[in-house]
Amino acid sequence: MKKITVNITWDNNYGAWLDILPGCVAVGDTLDEVKKNIKTAIDMHLAGMREDGDPVPGEFRSHYQLHFKQNTQALLHSCGDIVTQRALARATGINHKQINHYYTGYRNPRPEQRVKIVSGLHKLAHELLETE
Numbered sequence: 253m254k255k256i257t258v259n260i261t262w263d264n265n266y267g268a269w270l271d272i273l274p275g276c277v278a279v280g281d282t283l284d285e286v287k288k289n290i291k292t293a294i295d296m297h298l299a300g301m302r303e304d305g306d307p308v309p310g311e312f313r314s315h316y317q318l319h320f321k322q323n324t325q326a327l328l329h330s331c332g333d334i335v336t337q338r339a340l341a342r343a344t345g346i347n348h349k350q351i352n353h354y355y356t357g358y359r360n361p362r363p364e365q366r367v368k369i370v371s372g373l374h375k376l377a378h379e380l381l382e383t384e
Contacts, residue, residue, distance in 0.1 A: 253314075253315045253316060253317050254311045254314065254315070254316040254317070255316070255317050255318075255319045256270065256272065256311055256312075256316050256317070256318055256319065257270070257271070257318075257319050257320075257321050258270055258287075258290055258318050258319065258320050258321065259271070259321055259323070260283070260286060260287075260320055260321065260322045260323070260326045261322075261323050261325065261326050262323070262325040262326040262328075262329045262357070263357070265279050265280060265281050265286075266279060266280045266281070266282070266283055266285070266286035266326060266329075267279050267286065268280075268286045268287070268289070268290040268293075268320075269290075270290075270294070272309050272311060273294065273297060273309065273312075275297070276290075276293050276294055276297040277290075277293065278290040278292070278293040283322075283326075283330045287318075287320060290318075291318070294312075294318075298312055323360075324354050324360065324361050324366050324369060325354060325355065325356075325357045325360075327369070327370075327373075328340075328351070328354060328355045328369070329355070331373060332355070335373065335376055337351045337352055337355060339376060340369065340372050340373070340376070343372035343373075343375045343376050344368045344369055344371070344372035345368065346365060346368055346369070346372075350365075351369075354369070
Protein backbone atom coordinates (compact mmCIF):
# COMPACT_ATOMS: atom_id res chain seq x y z
CA MET A 253 0.00 0.00 0.00
CA LYS A 254 1.41 3.38 -1.01
CA LYS A 255 1.71 6.12 1.60
CA ILE A 256 0.80 9.54 0.25
CA THR A 257 1.79 12.61 2.25
CA VAL A 258 -0.79 15.33 2.80
CA ASN A 259 0.71 18.61 4.04
CA ILE A 260 -1.34 20.49 6.62
CA THR A 261 -0.75 24.12 7.60
CA TRP A 262 -2.50 26.72 9.71
CA ASP A 263 -3.42 30.27 8.69
CA ASN A 264 -6.65 31.20 10.54
CA ASN A 265 -7.90 27.72 9.52
CA TYR A 266 -6.34 24.46 8.45
CA GLY A 267 -5.23 24.02 4.86
CA ALA A 268 -4.16 20.81 3.14
CA TRP A 269 -2.48 19.94 -0.14
CA LEU A 270 -0.49 17.19 -1.82
CA ASP A 271 2.83 17.75 -3.59
CA ILE A 272 2.07 14.93 -6.03
CA LEU A 273 -1.36 16.29 -6.99
CA PRO A 274 -0.96 20.00 -7.81
CA GLY A 275 -4.14 22.01 -7.49
CA CYS A 276 -5.80 19.60 -5.08
CA VAL A 277 -6.39 21.59 -1.90
CA ALA A 278 -8.83 21.73 1.00
CA VAL A 279 -9.50 23.85 4.07
CA GLY A 280 -11.31 23.29 7.33
CA ASP A 281 -11.96 24.88 10.70
CA THR A 282 -10.77 21.76 12.53
CA LEU A 283 -8.12 19.16 11.87
CA ASP A 284 -10.76 16.46 11.38
CA GLU A 285 -12.66 18.66 8.95
CA VAL A 286 -9.63 19.41 6.78
CA LYS A 287 -8.72 15.70 6.69
CA LYS A 288 -12.25 14.82 5.58
CA ASN A 289 -12.27 17.64 3.03
CA ILE A 290 -8.94 16.69 1.47
CA LYS A 291 -10.14 13.10 1.02
CA THR A 292 -13.18 14.43 -0.83
CA ALA A 293 -11.01 16.82 -2.83
CA ILE A 294 -8.69 13.97 -3.87
CA ASP A 295 -11.63 11.85 -5.04
CA MET A 296 -13.08 14.76 -7.01
CA HIS A 297 -9.69 15.74 -8.46
CA LEU A 298 -8.93 12.20 -9.62
CA ALA A 299 -12.43 11.81 -11.09
CA GLY A 300 -11.94 15.04 -13.01
CA MET A 301 -8.56 13.89 -14.30
CA ARG A 302 -10.03 10.60 -15.50
CA GLU A 303 -12.98 12.40 -17.11
CA ASP A 304 -10.61 14.77 -18.93
CA GLY A 305 -8.37 11.91 -20.03
CA ASP A 306 -5.43 13.20 -18.01
CA PRO A 307 -2.98 10.61 -16.66
CA VAL A 308 -3.53 9.79 -12.99
CA PRO A 309 -0.32 9.69 -10.91
CA GLY A 310 0.85 6.12 -10.29
CA GLU A 311 0.48 6.44 -6.53
CA PHE A 312 -3.30 6.63 -6.99
CA ARG A 313 -3.67 3.64 -9.30
CA SER A 314 -3.68 1.13 -6.47
CA HIS A 315 -4.58 1.16 -2.78
CA TYR A 316 -3.06 4.05 -0.92
CA GLN A 317 -3.01 5.44 2.59
CA LEU A 318 -2.90 9.13 3.44
CA HIS A 319 -0.17 10.25 5.83
CA PHE A 320 -0.94 13.66 7.35
CA LYS A 321 2.07 15.88 8.02
CA GLN A 322 1.34 19.04 10.00
CA ASN A 323 3.68 21.99 10.06
CA THR A 324 4.57 23.20 13.55
CA GLN A 325 1.94 25.92 13.65
CA ALA A 326 -0.83 23.47 12.67
CA LEU A 327 0.47 20.94 15.21
CA LEU A 328 0.38 23.53 18.00
CA HIS A 329 -3.13 24.61 17.04
CA SER A 330 -4.38 21.02 16.90
CA CYS A 331 -3.10 20.44 20.45
CA GLY A 332 -4.07 23.89 21.75
CA ASP A 333 -7.30 22.74 23.40
CA ILE A 334 -5.50 19.93 25.20
CA VAL A 335 -2.05 21.27 26.07
CA THR A 336 -1.32 24.82 27.16
CA GLN A 337 1.66 26.68 25.77
CA ARG A 338 3.07 26.99 29.29
CA ALA A 339 2.86 23.23 29.85
CA LEU A 340 4.59 22.67 26.51
CA ALA A 341 7.27 25.20 27.45
CA ARG A 342 7.96 23.29 30.68
CA ALA A 343 8.07 19.95 28.86
CA THR A 344 10.38 21.18 26.08
CA GLY A 345 12.62 23.70 27.79
CA ILE A 346 11.65 26.23 25.12
CA ASN A 347 10.47 29.47 26.69
CA HIS A 348 6.77 30.28 26.57
CA LYS A 349 7.27 33.43 24.47
CA GLN A 350 9.07 31.41 21.77
CA ILE A 351 6.35 28.72 21.80
CA ASN A 352 3.82 31.51 21.28
CA HIS A 353 5.83 32.82 18.30
CA TYR A 354 5.60 29.35 16.73
CA TYR A 355 1.87 29.15 17.55
CA THR A 356 1.09 32.49 15.89
CA GLY A 357 3.37 31.86 12.91
CA TYR A 358 5.50 34.88 13.77
CA ARG A 359 8.50 32.55 13.70
CA ASN A 360 9.14 29.06 12.38
CA PRO A 361 11.19 26.69 14.53
CA ARG A 362 14.47 25.19 13.45
CA PRO A 363 14.27 21.42 12.92
CA GLU A 364 15.87 20.79 16.34
CA GLN A 365 13.19 22.93 18.02
CA ARG A 366 10.42 21.04 16.21
CA VAL A 367 11.87 17.76 17.49
CA LYS A 368 11.79 19.21 21.03
CA ILE A 369 8.14 20.23 20.56
CA VAL A 370 7.09 16.81 19.30
CA SER A 371 9.07 15.10 22.09
CA GLY A 372 7.49 17.44 24.64
CA LEU A 373 4.00 16.54 23.41
CA HIS A 374 4.87 12.85 23.69
CA LYS A 375 6.22 13.43 27.20
CA LEU A 376 3.03 15.20 28.28
CA ALA A 377 0.87 12.47 26.77
CA HIS A 378 2.91 9.82 28.57
CA GLU A 379 2.50 11.69 31.87
CA LEU A 380 -1.26 11.87 31.35
CA LEU A 381 -1.45 8.16 30.60
CA GLU A 382 0.45 7.35 33.78
CA THR A 383 -2.13 9.15 35.93
CA GLU A 384 -4.92 6.69 35.08
